[in-house]
Amino acid sequence: MHPIRLILTLLLALLLTGAPGALAQADTVEALVRALPEGGYSEREKVIFALAETGDDRVARLLSVLGEGDLYLHEADGRVVAARRSGEGYAISDALSGEALGTVEKGALEKIRVNNRLRRAIDGAIAQLTLMSPRAPVRLSAARNLLKTAEPDALDLLDKALARESDADVRRVMEQARAAIVLKTETSVEEQLAAVEMLAERGDREALAMLTGALAGAAPPVQSALRSGIASVERRLALWDALQNVWYGLSLGSVLLLAAIGLAITFGVMGVINMAHGEIVMLGAYTTFAVQQVIRTSFPGLFDYSLAIALPLAFLIAALVGIAIERGIIRWLYGRPLETLLATWGLSLVLQQTVRTIFGPNNREVGNPAWMSGAFELGGLSITWNRLWIVAFALFVFAVLLAVLNRTQLGLQMRAVTQNRRMASAMGIRTPWVDAMTFGLGSGIAGMAGVALSQIDNVSPNLGQSYIIDSFMVVVFGGVGNLWGTLVGAFTLGVVNKFLEPYAGAVLGKILILVFIILFIQRRPRGLFALKGRAVDA
Amino acid sequence: MSDRQTLLYLDGVSVSFDGFKAINNLSLIVGHRELQAIIGPNGAGKTTMMDIITGKTRPDEGEVFFEGAIDLTRLDETAIAELGIGRKFQKPTVFESHTVWDNLALALKKPRGVFSTWFYHPSQEDVARLDEILDIIRLRPRRDALAANLSHGQKQWLEIGMLLAQDPKLLLVDEPVAGMTDAETVETAKLLKEIARTRSVVVVEHDMSFVRDLAARVTVLAEGSVLAQGSLDHVSADPRVIESYLGR
Amino acid sequence: MITKTLLRALDGKALWVLAALLLIAIAVPASNLALPSGHPLRVPDHFVPLLGKYLTYAMLALALDLVWGFCGILSLGHGAFFALGGYAMGMYLMRQIGDRGVYAHPILPDFMVFLNWKELPWFWYGFDMFWFSAVMVVVAPGLLAFVFGWFAFRSRVTGVYLSIITQAMTYALMLAFFRNDMGFGGNNGLTDFKDILGAPIQAGTTRAALFAASAVALGLCFLVCSAIVNSKLGKVLVAVRDAESRTRFLGYRVERYKLFAFTASAMMAGLAGALYVPQVGIINPGEFAPANSIEIVIWTAVGGRGTLVGPIIGAVLVNAGKSWFTGLFPEFWLFALGGLFVAVTLFLPRGIVGTLADAWHAMKARHRPASLEEGSPRPPKGSARMDPSPAE
Structure with a gap:
């Protein structure tokens, strides 16, 4: 030393x-x-x-x-x-x-x-050490600890700590801890009322438990204060619950968006119904798995970058598979949507069985990199990092796609071919090439969706099937040929689903959503954001 | 709102698709047993007007009345067809996997209910009427051919034959002579004039010589509304018509 | 009128099909029951229900063909109607178990006792009677199809959209039937049947009778379909398939025609399901799986949609192939099925029967090109005067 x-x-x-x-x-x-x-x-x-x-x-x-x-x-x-x-x-x-x-x-x-x-001496000493620690985070966690235990012996120590505390955040938690202790001990009515107010202001589940716990032995004036405190905390909690549901809904919506957005291109822009879309998503997920396998065995240090490596790779593989499907099958079936549906369904069976033969029928484990694990608190919300990243990623993909469609040469040609194939062809656009590229783009995005889904779902040969119906619902609900419709559709269905779940249960909620969409399509056969005009009916 | 002479009455009709006004304050009257030709440049709203009359498109505003009192804007395609408005499409649409005979038999004016058609058997009069129509449209030798195997002109005639079989009060005929030979065109004009003796016919056409053959009142549409009306010579002399259509 | 319509249904081809069905309805059970076991011509015991199952699949494919092949409605949810018919029959069979179940409850089926239910839910009433169940077999799927179709066709949901929502329909039903509190046995469905109409369900004679019943039912469905497609009604359906909006401008209420075909088809599918369940001995929510419904489509496509014989041939061929394939290389069945989907749509769009018929016509046309136009059949002419109005 x-x-x-x-x-x-x-x-x-x-x-x-x-x-x-x-x-x-x-x-x-x-x-x-x-x-x-x-x-x-x-x-x-x-x-x-x-x-x-x-x-x-x-x-x-x-x-x-x-x-x-x-x-x-x-x-x-x-x-x-x-x-x-x-x-x-x-x-x-x-x-x-x-x-x-x-x-x-x-x-x-x-x-x-x-x-x-x-x-007891040790506990006191530890509390003293941590409450008086020169480092604020240590003091904060000590104060939180004390809030939970509400150990009456610590009151004197807490008062001492409060006297010298300068950090506002830590000070508030200490005051709340003090209030929790005060409620447990015999003190004056004024002090108790102040404590109730302090805890009600905190407004979380712990505060609710403390207030409810104190209700039994409290003096009448304190009791009424406790009751109104409990009510206000409950209101607050209900609000946070609703917000939490919105978050879950947004999270589900972003997953739906990722799965559906590629479909919005192939179905919405090209009018091609691709039942193998879900299987392309699955290929993306298995690409992630394969990349992580290689990294685990050969370059363990790169694990945190596995997703960054898998993303472009999945895009590439899925796009190539998509282009192969378009060139091999779909181009022979343009103008016959029902046949396309059947052929691509057959293809989905083949892809599923291929993956099952290579990787086996069971779930494969795909790990989360460190930066995607864990959760953090935001007010009364608990937000997991992987969900947050997926929401951000879905929005990012959406923005990029919008930019590609509206700002690039390929996007211009794609829109031209969609609106008038013969005219586009007469103007020198290579329509078969544009078809292949469009399909490749849609499939590539599906592949990237697979990378994202591998972080929150089981990677199995059935991965795609579980998303295909939902994805179609999103596209159909949002309106075909309109990416914004897909965005709104995905998030609406996600949020509605999560709000229904607590009341109806997961399965019944899903059934209700399906019934709702079936009824909705009756009202607006072309979805939320439908194109109008003569061309649509033709 | 309209006298007895009027079969079809359109007043102040407008419709727009995503901001584009396809029909703009259009007013039009078709009398009983009148043959009327409608001409106009592409995008003048001719087909959209037919869509409105036949119930395919609902107007944003305006009135459409049939036989004085029947509000067509409240009815759908089927009901309007049942009222006696027949339509021939710009692109000939016949039922390609049916024979010529079956196409006409389907169009024949008979009860249209599901069970009536299931247990329907053609009566002698039905067969005679269909044979008659076959003669009119000169498809008797092709009566058992699939409609898909007809030439373009034959399909046009078959569709006109289906209109006849429907026995409508008003025929809306969209570009009937597109793809026909000159001789066929002349025949078609004759046929339409013949039909117009017993019922009203509205013909949309680009072919000026054909319109001249029809010798009918001509209505010129441009940008969704009526530009001029009168005989062909009269409207041809109208400087606005020359500007917007003929002159180009 | 109805007899006339029926007679028209019995044109040359239909008679042959009906005769063939009648023949196997008699021959298969007879050979199984009468010939001694080991006889080379005897149909083995386990084959009887297997062949019976194929016949119910053929009915299902025929039902789908009526809407898809003739009316252009690609339903991806016909498995739901099949399963509903199957559940109606299954409920009857469950109630026939009586107190012979594991828990020996006189009224409640085992799964309800297991779930601690105290009394029979209202929708199980009446299923102890065969006639009621037989009615429900067609009414339940027919009602679902009517309500669903009424909404869908009225708002002009067509093409791929319709296919997708029919798929959503069967998916939603699958999720619903998986729930225990629906009261249909949840995950396990209905099984462990004992007897049907008093006859033990596993007995050779019962199985032979069920097979014969399936063949007869298939024949009846074929007759009804034939009566439909050979009438003017059938021509309207084809017109709707080829040019829906044109049909509407001719004054036909397209939605009613579609609704009729869809409902009739659903009822046939329900009947098929009801005959299927006693022969395989179980019905569970897996029958609602969207994949099953799409498989029906491929049977119809392989045989040839838009023909009445095609779906029957297709269903039997594909399912016989499936039994054979899954026995030999279970791993590769999905490859084969998937490949079949792709190959048929790309190379055999008219199916086996359609392609053969085309080849046949082409050959005939080459042999007597001149006589074709004059020599083909005409509608009946000059017969007694008839009132074309409906006969109901």
Whole structure:
């Protein structure tokens, strides 16, 4: 340790504790730790207090290990170590640094014992250490912890911490924790009312539980305040629930959008019904799986980039398959939509069985890269990273596609061919090439959708089938030949679905949606955003 | 709103498709047993006008009355056809997988209900009437040929024959002589004039010599409304008509 | 009028088909029951229900052909009507089990006892009577088709859109029937049947009778279809198929014609389903799967849509092929089926029967080109005067 810091630490320890001389002389953290095994419980308690006063970050961890009874004296070299059972012996690590020190036999260790009084002292010390920690995040999590436990003993400590707290966020949580404690203890009505108000303002499920818990033993004026507090929290929670449903709906909608947007091109723009669309999505998902397999075996370091590698690859593979389908089958069937439907359905069976033969019939595991795992809280919402990325990705794909259709040469030619094939051909546009490219584009997007779906769904040969009907519903609902319709259709169906689910259950909700769309098509056979005019009827 | 002389009455009819006004404040009157020709450049709204009369397209505003009191804008295609308005399309549409005979038999004025057709058997008069029509449209030798195998001109005639079999009060005939030889064109004009003795006929056509042969009142449409009306010579002399149509 | 229409249905070709059906209705059961086992001409026991199953599939394909081949409505949901008919029959068979079920409840079927239901749901009433069930076999699918078609055709949903919503319909029904609280046995469906009309369902004689019934029912459906397509009604249906809007301008209420064909077809499909269930011994929600309905389409397409014999031949051929194929190389059946879809649409759009008929006509035309126009059949002429109005 740096000499100056050593001196400062010693001085601080002396100033704060005024502890007996024997301890004071050796008041470095290391020395205190070495002192832990010595003497009886009362001496150990003093050492714990002294350790708490050091304010050292490492002490909290050490104390919690001690509280759990996992702290030992390594008899051979007199070191204090944390030990955990590992096979026959114990894996030990340095009590302060956490550095692994190998495995030893049980006989080489002597447990540093604690009793209930010591445990209370340890809890207090840890709370003190963390609540007074110089780092705000540590204080915040300590305050949250206290809010959950609402330990009445901690009230004094909390008041001390509040007195010196400067960070507004941490301060609020501390005040809420204090309110939670106040509600549990015998205090004046005014104080209790203030506490109720404080907790109602927090407004989450924990606050609701605390308020409801306090209702039984409260004084009449406090009770009515509690009731209105509970009501306001419930209103707030209902709002957050609705928002959460909207989020789930948007998330489902983005999945539908991804699956349907390629279809919106092949069906909407070209008028070709491709029942093998779902299987192209599936090919994209299996591409992701294959890429991850290669990465796992050969370049494990690249795992976090697996999706970035899989995306263009899936686009390419799916687009090539799509072009092959268009050139091989669909071009012979233009103008015969029902035949196209049957032929591509047959193709979907072949693709499914091919994948089943190569990869087997079972689900394949596709991993989430680190940046797509986990979740975060936003107000009362819990948002998982993979869903968020998929929403963003769906919107990104949509924007790119819109740009391709409206801003590029290919897009211009595609629209020209759609509107008047013969005219376009007369003007020198190679219509067969445009057909193939359009189909390739639609399929390529389906492939990318497969990469995204592999992150949230099972990758199996049936992946495509589960999306094909939903995708058609989205395109038909939104209106054919209109990408914006597909966007609105996907998100509407997603959100409606998620709102129905809590009331009707998942299956019945889905049935209701199907019935709704069947009825909707009766009302507006051409979807939400239909084109009007003579050409449509022709 | 209209006197007894009037069979079809259109007043102030407008319709637009996504902002484009296909028909703009169009008014038109067709009398009983009148032969009327409608000419106009492409996009003048001729076909859309027929769509409105036959119920395929609903006008955004305006009135369409048949026989004085029947509001056609409230009826669909089937009901309007039942009233006695027959239509021949620009592109000849006959039932290609049926024979000439079956095409005419389907058009013949008979009960149109599902079960009436199921248990229908042609009576002697029905057969005689169909034979008569076959003679009129000169397809008797081809009566058992599939309509798909007819020439373009023959299909036009078959469609006119189907109109006759329907026995309508008003015939709307869209470009009947497209793809016909000169001789056939002359015959068609004769036939239409013959038909117009007993019922009203509205003909849309581009072929000026054909329109001259019809010797009928001519209505010129341009940009969705009536530009001029009168005899062919009269409208041909109208400078606006020359500007918008004939002169180009 | 009706007899005349029926007589017209019995033209030369139809008579041959009916005779053939009658022959196998007698021959197959007779050979199975009368000949000693091991005789080379004897139809083996397990073949009787298998062949019976093919006949019900043929009925189903014929029903689909009436709407698709003749009226241009590609239904991707005909499996739903088949399954509904099957469920109606299954409910009758369940009630016939009586107290012989595992839980020995006198009224409730096993699955209801298992789900702790206390009484029979109202929609199971009446299914203990055969006549009621027989009526429901055609009424339930007919009603669904009528309601669905009434909405769809009235709002002029056509072509691919109609196909997609029929698919959505059967998909929705599949999800619904998978639910236990629908009261139709959920996932497992209805099975473990004991007897039908008092006869044990597994007995050889019962199976032979069911086979004969299937052949007769197929013959009846064929006769009805023939009576439809050979009448003016059939010609209107074809006109709707080829030029719907033209038909409308001729004054025909297209939606009513479509509704008639769709409903009639659904009822036939329901009858097929009702004969199917006792022969295979189970009905479950899997029958509603969209894939099943699309498979029916390929039977019809292979045989030749727009012909009445085609779907029958197609259904029997494809299903016999499926039985053979799945026995030998189960892995490759989907390849074969998928390939069949592609090959038929690309290379055999008129199906087997249609292609053969074309070849036959082409050959005839080459042999006597002059006489063709004058020599083909004409509509009846000069017969007694008839009132063309309906005879109901």
